[in-house]
Amino acid sequence: MMFAAVGRWSTRLTHDAGLSTRNWFVFGLTTETVIRDSSYDLIPLSREASSLLTTRAFLRLDGIQQLGFVSRIWPGAKHTRFEHSLGVMHLMREALERLVQRGAAISDETARTAIAAALLHDIGHYPFSHAIEELGPPVSTHEAVGRELVLSDDIGSVLRHAWRVDPERVARLIHPGTEELPDEDRLVRGLLSGALDVDKLDYLPRDARACHVPYGGVDTSRLLDALRVIEVDGRQVIGIDDKGVSPLHSLINARQEMFDNVYWHHTNRACMAMLLRAVQEAVLAGMPPSQLTRHDDASLMAALDTVDQPETTRRLIGNLRDRRLHKRAIEISARAGDLYVYLSSLFTHPGRRRALENVMAARLRELTGLRVDQGDILIDIPKPERWRTDVWVEFRRPPVGFTTVMPWYEVVGIRPEHLKAYEEHRRLIRIVAAAPIRDAVRAQWEQLLLPLLASR
Numbered sequence: 001m002m003f004a005a006v007g008r009w010s011t012r013l014t015h016d017a018g019l020s021t022r023n024w025f026v027f028g029l030t031t032e033t034v035i036r037d038s039s040y041d042l043i044p045l046s047r048e049a050s051s052l053l054t055t056r057a058f059l060r061l062d063g064i065q066q067l068g069f070v071s072r073i074w075p076g077a078k079h080t081r082f083e084h085s086l087g088v089m090h091l092m093r094e095a096l097e098r099l100v101q102r103g104a105a106i107s108d109e110t111a112r113t114a115i116a117a118a119l120l121h122d123i124g125h126y127p128f129s130h131a132i133e134e135l136g137p138p139v140s141t142h143e144a145v146g147r148e149l150v151l152s153d154d155i156g157s158v159l160r161h162a163w164r165v166d167p168e169r170v171a172r173l174i175h176p177g178t179e180e181l182p183d184e185d186r187l188v189r190g191l192l193s194g195a196l197d198v199d200k201l202d203y204l205p206r207d208a209r210a211c212h213v214p215y216g217g218v219d220t221s222r223l224l225d226a227l228r229v230i231e232v233d234g235r236q237v238i239g240i241d242d243k244g245v246s247p248l249h250s251l252i253n254a255r256q257e258m259f260d261n262v263y264w265h266h267t268n269r270a271c272m273a274m275l276l277r278a279v280q281e282a283v284l285a286g287m288p289p290s291q292l293t294r295h296d297d298a299s300l301m302a303a304l305d306t307v308d309q310p311e312t313t314r315r316l317i318g319n320l321r322d323r324r325l326h327k328r329a330i331e332i333s334a335r336a337g338d339l340y341v342y343l344s345s346l347f348t349h350p351g352r353r354r355a356l357e358n359v360m361a362a363r364l365r366e367l368t369g370l371r372v373d374q375g376d377i378l379i380d381i382p383k384p385e386r387w388r389t390d391v392w393v394e395f396r397r398p399p400v401g402f403t404t405v406m407p408w409y410e411v412v413g414i415r416p417e418h419l420k421a422y423e424e425h426r427r428l429i430r431i432v433a434a435a436p437i438r439d440a441v442r443a444q445w446e447q448l449l450l451p452l453l454a455s456r
Contacts, residue, residue, distance in 0.1 A: 026097060027111040028164070037083065039206050043090045048112075049119060051162045057123055057149050061085060063296025067207055068129030069271035070262060072323070074211040081122045084203055091198035092118035095191050095224055099238075104229040106188065113165045114188040117173035121192060121199065123149050126292055127300040131272035132279050134383060135350050139279075139289045143175040150174060183236065187229065190238040195388035195408075196223070196248060204254045207262065215257035219247040230392045230405055239392035245411055248391060252419065260426055264382055270326045270432040273380040278304055278316040280354060281375070285310045312375040319434075326378060326432040329441040334424045339453055343429045347381040360431075360448045367447060368440050376434040377441060377448075382427050387419035 029046040037043045052058055061081035071077045096111045124145030126132040133141055149155055156167040172179060173189050181189060191198055201220050208216025226244025229236050240248060262268070282304055283289055295303060303309075304317045319325065334340050346353040357377055365372045391408040398404055402411070409415050431449075433441040441448070 026093070027115065028108045029112060029115070035086065037087060037090070038079070038209065039087055039202070040090055043086060044093075045086075048116075048163045049089065051158050052116075052119060052155065055154050055158065057152075057155060058082070058085075058120075060294075060296050061122060061125065063298060064125060064127050065297055066129070066203065067210070067262070067268075068131065069268050069275075069320075070129075070207075070211065070265070072271060072325070073265055073267050074213070074262075076212060077207070077210040079206060079210050081125050084206060085119055085122050087202035087206060088121060088192075088198050089115055089119035091201050091220070091224070092191060095198055095227055096188070098224055098227055099229060102228065106184065109165060110184050110188060112163055113169050113185070114173060114191065116159055116163050116165055117170045118192055118198060120146065120150055120155070120170065121174055122146070123155070123174075124293055127295050127297045128275055129272070130383070131276045132292055134276060134347070135280055135283070136348065139283070139292065141175075142293075145293050147171040147175040187236055187238060194238070195391045196238065196240065196251070200251060200255060204251070204258055207258060208254075211262055213261060215261055216254045218251050218254050223247045223251065228394050230394050232392055232405060237392055239394055239405075240408075242393060242395050242411075245393055245408065248408060249412060249414075252387075252389065256419070256422065256426070259385065259423075264427070266328045266331075266430065266432075267325065269380045269382065269430060270328065270378075271320060273378040273430075273432055274316045274320055274326055274375075276350075277354070277357070277375050277378055278313045278320075280350060281310040281313040281316075285313075312373070315373065316375050324435065326376075327435050327438040328430050329433045329438050330431040330445045332429045332431075334427070339449065340429060342453055343379060344381060344384070346379065347383065353379055353381070356452065359452065363448050364437065364440060364444060367444055370437055370440055372437055373434075376437055378432050380430040380432055382429075384427070385423050387416055387423060389414070389416050389419065 029048050031044040031046045033045040033050065034042045035045045059082075064081045065071060065077070066079050066081055066084050067077045092115050096106060096114060100106055100111070122142065124147070125142045133139055150159070150171040151167050159165050159167045159170055169185065172181060173185060173192060176189070190196075193199065201218060201223065204216040205218050205220065208214075223240070223244055226240040226247065228239050228241050230239035232239075279292070287309075291303075292300070301317060301321060304313050305321070332340050332343060346356065357379055358374055360377045361372045361374055364370065364377065389407075389409045392405055393408050393411050394405050395402060398406075431441060431445060
């Protein structure tokens with residue numbers, strides 16, 4: 001038996017007789033290696049995919065933890081964007097194989113384009129999960145950065161020559177912008193980003209397993225088996241048969257459970273607020289946003305902890321490094337009415353949020369005489385989530401009262417607005433503060449916030 005290595009994963013060449021029962025040569029890709037993965041055991045790795053894994057941009061993903069600061073709470077959650085990307089590629093290939101076996105008209109070139117896009121979908125990701133891109137312009141989304149990287153000479157030439165696909169086409173699947181995709185590309189993009197996509201099918205179970213929490217369970221195999229191409233209003237869309245109705249419900253529930261218990265955990269969110277403010281100060285002081293996606297987690301922390309960075313940046317980064325983390329002082333729910341609405345609106349106005357944080361710090365100093373530095377009081381505003389349920393269900397023999405093709409939410413009676421209402425009531429806005437002043441913020445929060453609300 002022969003062995004090879006990719007990154008920190010052991011791989012095995014596929015002329016192992018134990019693997020000969022499966023046809024690894026699909027869509028014009030030549031699979032010569034398998035890679036052991038914590039979620040799927042053996043993932044076929046094509047020669048074309050291997051050529052992308054060695055690019056500098058892709059190797060950077062091996063230094064970016066998938067869950068950012070979640071490992072501060074669950075130490076085992078140190079899996080990376082690198083392995084997640086391999087998993088998404090694997091599920092995309094599996095999904096396309098099943099659809100083609102059921103008669104879907106997807107060409108080999110389109111399939112290769114979609115598989116390449118799945119492997120590269122996070123290539124532009126910032127360090128530490130999603131915190132940094134919440135700053136908004138001039139910080140671009142990771143999809144926009146990914147599009148630029150896919151079109152670069154380094155990756156573009158690999159796609160053009162090894163994969164035999166158009167880099168522009170791959171880039172559009174990752175970040176369509178306002179462009180209208182051709183029908184075949186629009187169809188496969190539904191597998192990469194949508195209510196039922198291979199991205200969620202990989203990260204939810206992978207994240208749950210790494211955190212060792214009883215949430216995030218998804219019947220991935222059954223959902224993939226349920227995939228169908230369905231014609232709706234004269235257009236073909238990715239849908240499911242009736243056997244996928246319950247597994248899709250479990251996927252939606254798993255996503256909310258993981259937000260409730262992992263992604264929105266107060267310690268993780270406090271760390272993200274600290275990093276966001278540290279990067280915000282650095283960018284305001286002149287750090288080009290384009291530099292941020294050249295870093296992995298460790299190199300970004302080092303870059304933000306140099307003498308030429310603002311004092312607030314260095315202090316917050318030092319506290320993150322040494323686990324002197326901000327603590328939650330106040331949590332504000334959707335039932336707080338105007339206060340919640342006002343603070344929630346600051347998500348899209350990070351400059352205003354920073355100004356409010358500075359005013360609160362100055363006001364607390366005046367009220368208590370305590371030392372309160374800029375950045376000691378932060379407002380954590382989780383991103384409002386989109387709860388898409390626009391998946392079509394096809395019945396061979398629909399129950400009485402149903403039709404042959406129906407939206408999933410009509411089949412189960414759970415409308416998007418119901419899920420959105422649940423999310424809004426679970427999504428808390430937090431005032432987090434440096435540990436020495438947390439109790440003072442908790443005691444004085446009304447005097448810190450309510451006069452500002454009244455003077456808007």
